[in-house]
Amino acid sequence: MKRFFAISFIILFFIFSLSSGQIKKGGTLTIGVDQEVVGLDPNIVTAFSSFRRIDLLYNKLVKYDENLNIVPDLAISWKIPDNLTYIFYLRKGIKFHNGRELTAEDVKYTLERILDPKTGSPGRSYIEPISSIEIVDKYTVKIKLSTPLASLLSGLASNNCAIVPKEEIEKYGNLQRNVVGTGPFKLAEWVPDNYMRLVRNPDYFEKGLPYLDEVIFRVIPEQTSLLAGLKSGALDMATINDGSVILQAKKDSNLVVMQKPGINVRTYGFNTTRKPFDDIRVRQAIALAIDRDEIVSTAEFGMALPSGPIPASVKRWAKSVKLLPLSRPNIKKAKELLAQAGYPDGFSFKIVCSPTYEGGISVAQVIQNQLKKIGLKPELEVLEWGIYIDRWRKRDFDSMVELRGGDPDPDRFLYRILHSKGAVNNFLFKDEEVDKLLEEGRKLTKYEERKPIYDKLQALISEKAPVIFLYVPYETQILRPYVKGFKQVGNGALYYLTNTWIEK
Amino acid sequence: MGRYILKRLISIIPVLFGVSILVFFLVRLIPGSALELFLGTQVEATPEQMEELKRIFGEDKPIPILYFEWLSRIIKGDFGYSLRTSRPILPDILHRLPLSLELTLFSLFFSIIIGIPLGILSSLKQNPIIDILIRLIGLLGLSLPQFWLATLFVILFSSFEGLIPMGNFIPFSKNPLLNIKMLFLPSLAIGLGLGAVVMRFTRNSILEVLQMDYIKTAKAKGLSQRVVLFKHALRNALLPVVTILGFNAGYLLGGAIVIEEVFALPGMGRLALYAIFQRDYPLLQGIVLIISFLFVLINLSTDILYAFIDPRIRYE
Numbered sequence: 001m002k003r004f005f006a007i008s009f010i011i012l013f014f015i016f017s018l019s020s021g022q023i024k025k026g027g028t029l030t031i032g033v034d035q036e037v038v039g040l041d042p043n044i045v046t047a048f049s050s051f052r053r054i055d056l057l058y059n060k061l062v063k064y065d066e067n068l069n070i071v072p073d074l075a076i077s078w079k080i081p082d083n084l085t086y087i088f089y090l091r092k093g094i095k096f097h098n099g100r101e102l103t104a105e106d107v108k109y110t111l112e113r114i115l116d117p118k119t120g121s122p123g124r125s126y127i128e129p130i131s132s133i134e135i136v137d138k139y140t141v142k143i144k145l146s147t148p149l150a151s152l153l154s155g156l157a158s159n160n161c162a163i164v165p166k167e168e169i170e171k172y173g174n175l176q177r178n179v180v181g182t183g184p185f186k187l188a189e190w191v192p193d194n195y196m197r198l199v200r201n202p203d204y205f206e207k208g209l210p211y212l213d214e215v216i217f218r219v220i221p222e223q224t225s226l227l228a229g230l231k232s233g234a235l236d237m238a239t240i241n242d243g244s245v246i247l248q249a250k251k252d253s254n255l256v257v258m259q260k261p262g263i264n265v266r267t268y269g270f271n272t273t274r275k276p277f278d279d280i281r282v283r284q285a286i287a288l289a290i291d292r293d294e295i296v297s298t299a300e301f302g303m304a305l306p307s308g309p310i311p312a313s314v315k316r317w318a319k320s321v322k323l324l325p326l327s328r329p330n331i332k333k334a335k336e337l338l339a340q341a342g343y344p345d346g347f348s349f350k351i352v353c354s355p356t357y358e359g360g361i362s363v364a365q366v367i368q369n370q371l372k373k374i375g376l377k378p379e380l381e382v383l384e385w386g387i388y389i390d391r392w393r394k395r396d397f398d399s400m401v402e403l404r405g406g407d408p409d410p411d412r413f414l415y416r417i418l419h420s421k422g423a424v425n426n427f428l429f430k431d432e433e434v435d436k437l438l439e440e441g442r443k444l445t446k447y448e449e450r451k452p453i454y455d456k457l458q459a460l461i462s463e464k465a466p467v468i469f470l471y472v473p474y475e476t477q478i479l480r481p482y483v484k485g486f487k488q489v490g491n492g493a494l495y496y497l498t499n500t501w502i503e504k
Numbered sequence: 505m506g507r508y509i510l511k512r513l514i515s516i517i518p519v520l521f522g523v524s525i526l527v528f529f530l531v532r533l534i535p536g537s538a539l540e541l542f543l544g545t546q547v548e549a550t551p552e553q554m555e556e557l558k559r560i561f562g563e564d565k566p567i568p569i570l571y572f573e574w575l576s577r578i579i580k581g582d583f584g585y586s587l588r589t590s591r592p593i594l595p596d597i598l599h600r601l602p603l604s605l606e607l608t609l610f611s612l613f614f615s616i617i618i619g620i621p622l623g624i625l626s627s628l629k630q631n632p633i634i635d636i637l638i639r640l641i642g643l644l645g646l647s648l649p650q651f652w653l654a655t656l657f658v659i660l661f662s663s664f665e666g667l668i669p670m671g672n673f674i675p676f677s678k679n680p681l682l683n684i685k686m687l688f689l690p691s692l693a694i695g696l697g698l699g700a701v702v703m704r705f706t707r708n709s710i711l712e713v714l715q716m717d718y719i720k721t722a723k724a725k726g727l728s729q730r731v732v733l734f735k736h737a738l739r740n741a742l743l744p745v746v747t748i749l750g751f752n753a754g755y756l757l758g759g760a761i762v763i764e765e766v767f768a769l770p771g772m773g774r775l776a777l778y779a780i781f782q783r784d785y786p787l788l789q790g791i792v793l794i795i796s797f798l799f800v801l802i803n804l805s806t807d808i809l810y811a812f813i814d815p816r817i818r819y820e
Contacts, residue, residue: 228668
């Protein structure tokens with residue numbers, strides 16, 4: 001009997017101690033970010049900063065969880081009877097912020113809006129093969145494709161494919177300044193370049209969520225000022241990218257630094273139609289001269305994960321970069337290849353980069369030094385961001401450091417950048433074998449069937465080296481210790497703020 | 505005087521017309537476009553989609569035609585919509601103007617209360633140590649970059665409640681006290697540098713005036729040094745200082761970009777900076793027009809101020 005009491009006491013104690021650390025409802029979370037949004041219409045915007053607000057204001061049919069698996073969002077489940085048909089079953093009783101229920105009509109309307117070229121939606125290319133959208137009943141939608149597209153779910157998980165209400169688009173023309181979503185928070189107040197206040201949506205479809213009453217975004221462009229805001233308590237959380245500032249934050253015991261390898265990939269690519277980069281041996285020599293570890297430790301303060309063609313953070317698909325061809329530096333072999341290509345004494349060329357983080361100037365500096373070791377004479381061409389983009393669009397460069405927006409699905413990531421008809425293949429790379437494998441991978445929807453194809457592709461792309469995939473930078477969020485329950489997805493998404501509470 | 509002011513006001517129109525041509529064509533000389541920046545390096549667009557986007561971004565017509573379309577709208581007072589945020593331009597600019605005005609005024613205030621007394625003190629050369637000290641302060645004020653000073657302020661004072669805005673700027677109309685508190689450090693950061701300039705001008709100008717014959721006369725009459733300095737010398741010596749302050753007021757209105765960035769103040773400078781980064785032509789054109797307008801107005805007020813400082817100056 002004594003023992004029974006003792007055990008039940010321990011159990012009770014456990015329950016209490018758990019509940020004392022339990023979720024607390026209410027309160028305001030203030031988050032500091034360095035960029036203002038560029039409009040809020042989910043189907044139209046392209047800016048990263050806009051996506052981070054849309055995370056909390058709208059929902060997609062499906063979304064990525066913190067392990068980068070596709071999980072239900074508006075659709076509670078779905079079926080893929082064949083690789084041309086997708087059936088989505090919607091949750092019942094989801095309400096838009098204007099009080100109207102979301103139904104299959106809205107899904108059809110939104111997808112058609114995205115597919116309409118007049119909308120100018122970047123999401124169009126993600127779901128282009130959709131040929132028809134059929135409303136089976138109020139809560140069921142059947143999507144038909146004209147050609148198979150393995151990455152359809154990944155495309156639908158994009159914020160660009162968030163579901164919007166027809167009547168509001170008709171009222172406002174677009175939703176750049178007005179928010180009527182289904183998300184856990186509603187827009188309450190927006191003072192551009194100052195702050196945006198979101199309030200709890202009491203009708204949110206995940207019962208009991210969100211915990212917070214309010215989320216306030218504050219725009220503070222300077223990274224040092226963001227950190228100062230955290231230290232002084234003006235901010236509860238901040239998204240910071242500057243490595244040196246993150247290092248300072250790590251020294252502060254009053255701050256929690258959350259880091260996770262993201263899915264964007266730093267790349268160093270060539271215009272493969274320009275001499276001498278049209279010669280595979282030259283590209284391979286450069287690949288062999290590059291030391292990813294050194295780049296990561298020097299240019300990123302160690303806060304990145306070396307990666308191959310598929311973002312290393314997408315563990316389901318990515319092969320370890322160490323196992324891929326040409327991934328280990330080999331100066332001797334590199335010099336031999338250069339000599340074979342007819343450049344025993346190296347040659348001069350330019351590396352295009354930009355002082356913004358995306359433009360990777362510090363990465364370009366490390367690469368410049370590494371390439372000097374095999375006798376090449378690279379020069380940096382540092383461009384203002386607008387001019388950088390202009391040159392990128394015109395494919396006007398010898399070689400270029402970039403930050404590529406990655407994707408958890410290898411089809412969506414690799415097809416567009418390496419297929420000879422890929423829309424953002426600015427390396428002008430053309431290879432029959434790669435094209436064939438990319439097309440094959442796109443047709444299959446089962447993981448087991450697709451995996452061997454992408455294994456082969458990763459090796460092949462590394463060997464042909466039209467672009468050298470370097471690393472995935474960490475995504476960093478810095479929190480005050482009382483901010484609980486937040487999780488990083490890896491693509492920068494903030495929707496786990498829905499499950500976040502403040503323990504004070 | 506009244507006729508003079510009216511004449512000057514009317515002359516603003518051709519100035520603004522010239523500015524409109526300059527800004528419209530100059531911004532389009534920078535490589536890159538709003539559309540390219542919108543698409544970035546990640547987004548794909550089909551040719552038909554590109555056509556539609558070009559129309560939305562106003563790149564579908566020749567630039568001279570676009571200019572006349574824009575001009576005819578501006579004359580009607582329609583500044584159009586920002587390409588970046590699709591918000592109407594005029595309200596956004598007017599919303600930020602009070603902050604920039606305040607920042608300008610406070611910075612001028614600091615520069616005057618720092619610069620003029622120190623300038624006078626140093627021009628008297630009473631004590632070589634004080635003189636060296638003041639000149640040192642002047643040199644520091646001139647050579648310490650604003651961004652460094654501003655960052656230092658942010659790091660030093662971020663733990664003091666309300667001194668640093670932190671993306672929570674409070675307009676004067678909402679809470680004047682808190683507003684002034686928040687603008688204290690940013691204005692000081694600008695005022696210190698500008699104060700050094702004012703100090704040097706005041707010092708040199710006074711030294712020059714003190715050599716004048718009428719000062720010698722005043723001294724010979726047996727007037728006290730204070731009367732000579734404040735009544736006879738200072739008034740004349742202040743003319744170049746007023747000119748400098750007027751110029752700087754114009755620049756500051758256009759935006760203390762660095763200060764606004766570091767202190768996260770939503771002023772005109774940041775609006776203009778991002779408009780340039782994003783090649784947001786309509787917004788940038790609107791900002792430049794309005795700032796030029798204010799610049800001309802400030803120049804006019806400086807000229808009028810001359811007449812008050814030096815009654816010999818008359819405009820007819």
